[in-house]
Amino acid sequence: MKTLIKDVDIVTLDEKGTVIRGGAIAIDGAFLVAVGKTPEDFAPDTTIDGTNHVAVPGFFNAHCHASMSLVRGYAEDLPLDRWFNERVWVAESALGPEEVRVGAQLAACEMIRSGTVAFNDHYFYMDHVAEVVEASGMRASLTWCQFGTGKEVGVDLEGALAFAERWNGKAEGRIRAMLGPHSPYVCPPAFLREIAALAKEKGLGLHIHLAESGEQVSRSLATHGVTPTRLLEDTGVLDVPTIAAHALYLSDDDVAILARRGATVAYCPITYMKLAMGPGDVPRLLRAGVSVALGTDGPASNNDMDMKEAVRFLTLLQKLACRDAEALAGDASLRVATQAGARAMGFPEAGALEAGRAADLVLFDFDKPHLVPRHDLVANLVHAAKGSDVSHVFVAGKLVYADGTILTLDEEKIRAEAERAAFRMVSRDLTVLRAYTS
Numbered sequence: 224m225k226t227l228i229k230d231v232d233i234v235t236l237d238e239k240g241t242v243i244r245g246g247a248i249a250i251d252g253a254f255l256v257a258v259g260k261t262p263e264d265f266a267p268d269t270t271i272d273g274t275n276h277v278a279v280p281g282f283f284n285a286h287c288h289a290s291m292s293l294v295r296g297y298a299e300d301l302p303l304d305r306w307f308n309e310r311v312w313v314a315e316s317a318l319g320p321e322e323v324r325v326g327a328q329l330a331a332c333e334m335i336r337s338g339t340v341a342f343n344d345h346y347f348y349m350d351h352v353a354e355v356v357e358a359s360g361m362r363a364s365l366t367w368c369q370f371g372t373g374k375e376v377g378v379d380l381e382g383a384l385a386f387a388e389r390w391n392g393k394a395e396g397r398i399r400a401m402l403g404p405h406s407p408y409v410c411p412p413a414f415l416r417e418i419a420a421l422a423k424e425k426g427l428g429l430h431i432h433l434a435e436s437g438e439q440v441s442r443s444l445a446t447h448g449v450t451p452t453r454l455l456e457d458t459g460v461l462d463v464p465t466i467a468a469h470a471l472y473l474s475d476d477d478v479a480i481l482a483r484r485g486a487t488v489a490y491c492p493i494t495y496m497k498l499a500m501g502p503g504d505v506p507r508l509l510r511a512g513v514s515v516a517l518g519t520d521g522p523a524s525n526n527d528m529d530m531k532e533a534v535r536f537l538t539l540l541q542k543l544a545c546r547d548a549e550a551l552a553g554d555a556s557l558r559v560a561t562q563a564g565a566r567a568m569g570f571p572e573a574g575a576l577e578a579g580r581a582a583d584l585v586l587f588d589f590d591k592p593h594l595v596p597r598h599d600l601v602a603n604l605v606h607a608a609k610g611s612d613v614s615h616v617f618v619a620g621k622l623v624y625a626d627g628t629i630l631t632l633d634e635e636k637i638r639a640e641a642e643r644a645a646f647r648m649v650s651r652d653l654t655v656l657r658a659y660t661s
């Protein structure tokens with residue numbers, strides 16, 4: 224299938240940061256064959272008029288729990304520990320495989336509509352999530368979360384590995400799989416050692432939560448004599464490509480470890496503001512050579528999965544926290560939201576619009592009052608555009624969203640099923656709560 228997008232403005236995010244006005248994008252199969260001028264002998268099957276539209280690489284959501292969309296709005300105005308103990312873990316005790324499937328479908332609809340082409344998911348019953356990814360046309364990197372305490376949900380480590388081996392490279396290569404220890408504060412060190420050794424042996428990466436609060440760091444120092452980041456290094460976790468979600472509380476030594484070991488930090492600004500966790504310091508990480516990608520986290524702490532909104536919050540939060548208006552200047556946060564995530568999730572061919580790269584791209588409809596004038600397309604994208612301005616989404620060359628319609632999933636049916644599944648979950652949760660209080 225060959226597609227031509229003509230007369231479109233293009234924010235390429237190539238090495239030079241090239242911006243093209245009124246150019247063309249030629250797609251052949253899953254790849255871009257030209258960006259800028261149409262090749263002379265290119266005979267497209269479909270042509271899209273890109274007038275008043277801006278093309279940009281699709282977003283890679285580097286940390287989320289898609290199925291937690293069913294918990295959206297159910298754990299409000301609480302700090303991290305109470306958010307977990309009093310609401311999220313209670314609600315999740317009523318989540319089964321069917322809820323995980325519907326929750327992932329709902330999240331996929333939301334992500335596609337707002338320009339996300341891929342997500343890095345950490346949850347349970349992951350075969351159901353993988354099936355949703357396959358059907359949706361998206362890319363994903365998937366891990367079956369492991370607590371390592373003998374009280375697993377769904378599967379033990381052997382099962383999580385079997386899941387990874389079942390799905391890695393599936394869906395025409397759109398799915399990658401990793402192993403997912405929950406965190407160094409939940410998983411005992413012996414388990415971290417075991418899962419890291421297994422990941423190394425099988426050539427898999429790891430996805431883990433890290434250093435979300437100062438208290439987690441103090442407890443790690445008291446219990447293990449080292450910071451959580453040093454514990455990951457000591458147990459071999461950082462011997463394999465690792466995506467560490469959050470990593471907000473880091474010593475200089477921790478930052479140096481993450482840089483030296485090539486780990487990626489998945490930064491989720493909306494969770495940090497909502498649960499009052501603190502802003503971290505993204506420029507400090509980037510200066511030290513740590514790769515930083517962007518995530519929404521789960522919809523129980525965000526409450527949406529709109530990466531465009533996360534791009535703006537990332538930029539504004541870091542400018543404020545660093546008291547530096549030049550922090551994350553220009554297209555820096557767009558790169559964090561696209562190519563850094565693509566690399567970390569195992570899709571290095573995506574994340575920039577250049578001939579030879581993956582055809583993972585999004586068109587924003589700029590024919591809107593809040594996107595006029597067009598002095599600076601990048602600034603309009605970072606600060607003014609909304610996820611709802613996305614008009615078209617291509618993943619691996621396939622059009623999955625056009626002008627308000629998701630072409631791969633039945634959104635209306637999914638919304639109705641999600642409402643029912645969430646209601647079931649809440650009813651069961653009330654039973655659980657009654658049992659707790661009687």
Ligand SMILES: CSC[C@H]1O[C@@H](n2cnc3c(O)ncnc32)[C@H](O)[C@@H]1O
Pocket residue numbers: 288311312315345346347368405406432435468520521
């Ligand atoms: C990794 S999903 C499994 C487990 O983790 C909980 N969870 C969701 N978001 C976070 C987070 O940012 N830090 C730590 N734990 C998280 C989720 O509710 C599930 O129970």
Ligand SMILES: [Zn+2]
Pocket residue numbers: 286287288432468520521
């Ligand atoms: Zn998380």
